[in-house]
Amino acid sequence: MNDYKATIQNTIQEYSARLIELASFIGAHPELGHEEKQASALLGAELEKLGYQVERGVLGLETAFIAEYRSSKPGPIIGLLAEYDALPEIGHACGHHLICTMALGAASGLRAIVDDTGGTIRVYGTPAEETKGAKIDMTAAGLFDDCDIALMAHPYHVYERSGASLAMDALQFEFHGKAAHAAANPDLGINALDAVIQLFNAINAMRQQTRSDARIHGIISNGGQAPNIIPDYAEARFYVRSATRAYTDELARKVTACAEAAGIATGCKLTVSNYEYSYDELRTNEALSDAFTNNLIASGIPEQDIQRGHDNGSLDLGNVSLRCPVIHPYIQVVKQPYQLHTVEFRDAAQTPPAFEAMLFGAKMLAYTASDVLTDPQLLQRIKAEFAS
Incomplete structure (x- = not known):
């Protein structure tokens, strides 16, 4: 010493x-x-x-x-x-x-x-x-x-x-639909929760084509208020990570495209934001x-x-x-x-x-x-x- x-x-x-x-x-x-x-x-x-x-x-x-x-x-x-x-x-x-x-x-x-x-x-x-x-x-x-x-x-x-460590984006997807009584007149509703479910399904299908260092994990942070009301608002939050910023940006674009497709498929409007900082x-x-x-x-x-x-x-x-x-x-x-x-x-x-x-x-x-x-x-x- x-x-x-x-x-x-x-x-x-x-x-x-x-x-x-x-x-x-x-x-x-x-x-x-x-x-x-x-x-x-x-x-x-x-x-x-x-x-x-x-x-x-x-x-x-x-x-x-x-x-x-x-x-x-x-x-x-x-x-x-x-x-x-x-x-x-x-x-x-x-x-x-x-x-x-x-x-x-x-x-x-x-x-x-x-x-x-x-x-x-x-x-x-x-x-x-x-x-x-x-x-x-x-x-x-x-x-x-x-x-x-x-x-x-x-x-x-x-x-x-x-x-x-892994680069990361924290993505929030908000889907805006139209409420309706789920039994009396479901045909008048636009189901925002369906959009969130479609988003999860699309991301799960996408995982097969991602690199081994990719990590995509999320939750349904708002899925509606009652089962007899078609949700007019639903929200999902995801962390998207990988070993590099460049590939994380690519993954974030693909995950966002899944959300856009879910919005189109269900007739919902989509809002995308970052709920935490990107690392x-x-x-x-x-x-x-x-x-x-x-x-x-x-x-x-x-x-x-x-x-x-x-x-x-x-x-x-x-x-x-x-x-x-x-x-x-x-x-x-x-x-x-x-x-x-x-x-x-x-x-x-x-x-x-x-x-x-x-x-x-x-x-x-x-x-x-x-x-x-x-x-x-x-x-x-x-x-x-x-x-x-």
Whole structure:
């Protein structure tokens, strides 16, 4: 371990009690996306205490922030991403209370060395990852374009390299028909629910001709009010995903064509919209990922215990990865094979072993950032890969 990493380790360890206190509080007080007022305020206040300049309400998003510490020496711009939104009903079952405190811990460690190494440390407070992720707005506004790297780590039940995620569109189809009594005069009605059923049938027939990475899954979010009334309104919501934005766009066009055909077949008018933001695929920077993995191994994690990266979900970090080099590895915070978005994972992620793993993850993020700050050849490899 070099002197910079020793300083990072000591700094985070000295700060550990406060990090655990914050993780415990945020975990016990879950807030939904764009409602994370307590978490955002706490994190911003802590970063100010560490010497960061904090801009709150970024892009008009009340719970978004950007905190920055710029040293007097030139050097890379390091982005650390903090997520702190919870899930409906089951709270912090995705471990975002640990994600944000890992970023905060890494920011504390890097603050202790960056005046000497040169460079800028920037912490992005990114609300609502689970729904309308603020990273989408931030990316569209160009707020990551000058970052040399952007880092975050996600809690899980195993160690896993940064992998890939699926691009996604969230499509809503509303069919407008005409109500009628289903027994007395059905001939006067136009059945909007029939259009939704035709949509599902058409999509199911289409699946035979889609690539293996395609994922199309939906629900009937409104199917009428009573069985003796022909529904004059029905609504379906779908997620359309694939490994690339280009193929996801193609799938979205085909699914929309199915909806248009269902409207024509039933005589319904169709309205199409996006009910959540579209996510691009995550493109892991392998040179940066190797640096993170090497720090895990050097810190005592056996290489065989670090699984190959894969992620069949969708992340708003994917959009960021098209603007700057990004990694999204997983840190083992629970020993049992609990899956994310479950009550079991939520409860296990609010125990002392999980908090200790959070501190470890903070050190790994900071170690990796320090490698980039101090090794121009590593940064060159990262940038060359991103540009390719």
